[in-house]
Amino acid sequence: MAYKSRLQGLGILVLCVLLSPTMTAAQQPMLNLIPVPAHLQTGSGSLRVDPSFSVALTGYAEPRLDRAVDRFLQQLARQTALPLTMKPMKSPKATLVIQTEHPGKEIQEVGENESYVLEVSATGAKLTAPTPLGTMHGLQTFLQLVNVSPDGFAAPAVTIQDQPRFPWRGLMIDSARHFIPPGVIKRNLDGMEAVKMNVFHWHISDNQGFRIESKKFPKLHELGSDGLYYTQEEIRDVIAYARDRGIRVVPEFDMPGHSTAWFVGHPELASGKGPYEIERRWGIFDAAMDPTSERVYKLLDDFISEMAKTFPDRFFHIGGDEVNGKEWDANPKIQAYMKAHGIKNGQGLQAYFSGRVQKLVVKHGKVVVGWDEVLVPGVPKDIVIQSWRGQASLAQAAKQGYRGILSNGYYLDLGWPAARHYAVDPMSGDATNLAPEEKQHILGGESCMWAEYVNPENVDSRIWPRNAAIAERLWSPEDVRDPTSMYARLDFISARLEWLGLTHKMYYRKMLQRIAGPSSPEEFAALRTLTDVMEPVKDYTREQTAPAEPTSATPMNRVVDAVPLESDAGRHFGELVDQYVAGTCRDASLADQLRGQLAVWRDNDQRLQPLAQRSFLVKEVAARSQDLSALAAAGLAALDAIAKGQPASDSWKSQQLAKMEQAKKPKAQLLLIPAPGTQKLVEAAAAGGACFAAKP
């Protein structure tokens, strides 16, 4: 119904689009859109964006739409530096005419219509959408279309019919392990809006902090947060800010584990004796709520009642992950209770607890979301499973009729390259084999920013730009999956995101300046040459490789805290090596480029050494600098050998490979990204293979 009325509203232009042969999304020309729209057809010419640009809001009206247009115009003015008229008009003669059909839900719902049609021609643009959500998405698409052109700013002529593949496209931010101030949350909501994500999952309590004001139980935040918490006013402000951007806010109160911070003010909730202190370390801890205590459920009833009113969203996340059960095992009262009630083990006890809490959540009008672990036999069918331990559990849940969202594969803190996240699809893995009606249960996914090693200074850089690749996975058609195209568009959107106030690019030079201290331009450039090709160790190895046990008080001023999680320079080098070797090492221009890059790296250590003498933070990476130098020398020697046309000797090869092994080892918790590429060069130089066979 909504779709039909939209088509009628569009009239003849849409008909043309429907009659023309449309390209599949994967065939679409490069338009720097992230996420790639569902259907796109390019037209001819482009729409000039100059100071006469105007916007008209027609159809359904609400203040949220006015604000969306205000934001749109501000952003357009920022992108172009044109003196635009900042007030929308009512005239159908405006450059961009927006037609919204009807209101959205008062509380944004999962699966609400988010579609829109955007037609841009040389003479004007029309954006039509059934609901304000679609309108807002379409405005973001328009902003991405506008660029500098040979004769001014312009948007290419294009017809886009777009809607999301999944209705749940989320970002989780953990603001418990390190407090993330409201302003930082907000700029990340701006980033989410730009890439059409629609759920902000707020991980707001954990062992390391209880970060929200409770009027009913003030000891929770007063004693559980070191004073670093959100007031209810701030929370409401963030929720309104998110709603304005088509984003739902789902709070998570992790229980019965991950809850030490609750017990500082309310030790009676815990299964152990206490007293409890805010946890400063990372990991899984013993403290857990007492599932056998009615006082626990009484407090949770009141608390959930309060929070259910604070967060209007239909969904309410109760965590449920990583309970080790040690406090339960150690508590005779709990053990007695289990025996009396036929509860066999910790898992059973957690299931009992989850069941009780779920009833409270339902009582207060909400639907439960929980991590994998809450999926135990007998759990009511309406809960939503957030799968973090693997894609299997998501498929398993869907098979059993539970709705699910995928986070396994989308953990931003693990430091994966964007392409690796991008390759993970909620419908891949075990989900491939689901029946169509079972697949319906998979609502989408959520990227997760766990905050052991992030703070307001570097958190944006740990989320962006990689999160945009995940946003595209969750919005765009399944066949949009070329990583090369994704990276090209990611570079573009990354620059654009800066205009929104995100600091994911500019933080880097500032952190390096702190690390370097007073330094000459040459010294600073040498530091940057090194740091540009390093990444923090991946997955969960950061704890294991730490020089001392990390805590929430550990300063985050080291190189490992500063370097981006994905090295662009390292990736480009790897691509170049692959191209060179795939072309049987015959391309002299590629060889020259590689040689130029390797020579810079080889000579860099010498330039960096004076700085390493003056700064302990640079000194920590001095060995990495030597490794880079050695690695580059090996790469240059490999290119020399290839140029000679004779495979290098075995002894040379094993000598060089030993250097590569050295370079591949993490030091100072950092990986040297050009190591595998250089190793390929060494292997090519040593093998009697294609690189030599093909030579004259």
Add this chain to the structure above:
Amino acid sequence: MAYKSRLQGLGILVLCVLLSPTMTAAQQPMLNLIPVPAHLQTGSGSLRVDPSFSVALTGYAEPRLDRAVDRFLQQLARQTALPLTMKPMKSPKATLVIQTEHPGKEIQEVGENESYVLEVSATGAKLTAPTPLGTMHGLQTFLQLVNVSPDGFAAPAVTIQDQPRFPWRGLMIDSARHFIPPGVIKRNLDGMEAVKMNVFHWHISDNQGFRIESKKFPKLHELGSDGLYYTQEEIRDVIAYARDRGIRVVPEFDMPGHSTAWFVGHPELASGKGPYEIERRWGIFDAAMDPTSERVYKLLDDFISEMAKTFPDRFFHIGGDEVNGKEWDANPKIQAYMKAHGIKNGQGLQAYFSGRVQKLVVKHGKVVVGWDEVLVPGVPKDIVIQSWRGQASLAQAAKQGYRGILSNGYYLDLGWPAARHYAVDPMSGDATNLAPEEKQHILGGESCMWAEYVNPENVDSRIWPRNAAIAERLWSPEDVRDPTSMYARLDFISARLEWLGLTHKMYYRKMLQRIAGPSSPEEFAALRTLTDVMEPVKDYTREQTAPAEPTSATPMNRVVDAVPLESDAGRHFGELVDQYVAGTCRDASLADQLRGQLAVWRDNDQRLQPLAQRSFLVKEVAARSQDLSALAAAGLAALDAIAKGQPASDSWKSQQLAKMEQAKKPKAQLLLIPAPGTQKLVEAAAAGGACFAAKP
């Protein structure tokens, strides 16, 4: 008296300092302090700054000092990323003990004691000051001392006894020609605090805008500002913010000229017939207040009364510059009045007007400041002359017993290199010949940021870091004048200023990204290689070279709006050439460095061309890119000739010099900074001089 009590407070440590042979300021070791303190003596060792760092406030207490310490600790935490205790203590065992002797004036006064003594040893630090102003200055010095060291963050052991050379050290910001929002003003106040400037001169009305809310005459801001004005609440907030940073706020209401924006709402004030509109162009215009109308003085009386209450400072600036008198000449009523009152010409009429307005200002309890032009015979002796037309007028004023401040030589909008501003001294030029008691009348100086070509996006970059060089000129002893040392310290402070939220560095990449549009890293690097060596045309040539008449609605998105006013890369190249030629072209390493740089420039044009095809903003500088390439080729040819050991032929020389002339011409309102340096290489290659004579 204040000084004596301070010495007593310091006790034995100061005695040691006084007994040791102290270095003159010019001999001081490089400590990256800007401004360089009056007296400094280095000690041995350094004070570690770690998470145990603490601050105690002792002596005189007031909330402003608490806030200063809060800011200090926040900034220290930002500089180091250490988890510091953010609350000051009372204990004398704190790492840094602050002792403030007594309160400052309720309204900060010119010449108030701003001195402080800062002693840092390996075991602790002590900051002693007679007033909160000195304490605040000393805290900024301490922040500049703290740096990364071989084993953690530390401040070197040092004893500093410091006070300013001049009591009036100002920055003027024109927020009339382009509106500068309060947040931008505030971050610039933070920058001023960091370099110990103490006057913010707010040029708040001009032809192009009346930017302050008047409760008595609301038509002034309602009709004279396009809605871009400061509310009185915002003004009060900025004044309080400034006072917290030891900065006075002097408002300027420019009259009788520069006042078109007044006349939009109040045409009865004008000498012409009207109607008037907000001026959109730049320059000197005819509109002027009517000095013969009593209605003018009546309104000004009420208006000055209102503004005198809003701005607590003792000084009140009435402008007075650049009246061309055309409206006066064209108005028979005014002409008749002049005849009747024996006023001979426009200058006489302006003197009459100034006299009347001065009386009103005095009536409302303030002292008048005015530009050069107000200094006419008979002006009362207590006014302050701000000299913009030359240093002669400052000396002349001082000779006549008027107090003066120097702005000639400190106009930031003229695009001079920092070193050129730095060389201007309020006591140089005609002031050199003043008697000591006449010199006393020179209160200091003010840098001026006129806003024809600045907006919130690039204004910080037009002020900083060059303004820090002027701040040093006005604070530090006269013999601190080595530009090499200044530039080294300027680079350092420039990076530090970014921590305060100033955007003078990060705006650049953003603006270039808008100019480039979607681009490969190589293309973007090529753009930056070019823009890094260009500067906007200097002085007042921007108007003259404009492609179309610039107005306040002209978009500021061109390369000329983006590039810094002083090219670091260009300056470094020039220094390198000077070194090379001064060394009779014998230093092979310098030759190699020059060759490397020139080769990059020569090849850059080719890399940039694809971008010039796609972006009109890049296309505008395509010819400059070709000039850079040609220039670099000439430079390389010159180095080749020198290497051959034979002077190049005259025909070669004149051919190359023709290219240099081409390169030196402004295009797209941009100068190619390496042109003069390259010319020196060409001349060295062609001359039979030292570069050849010295060769074997």
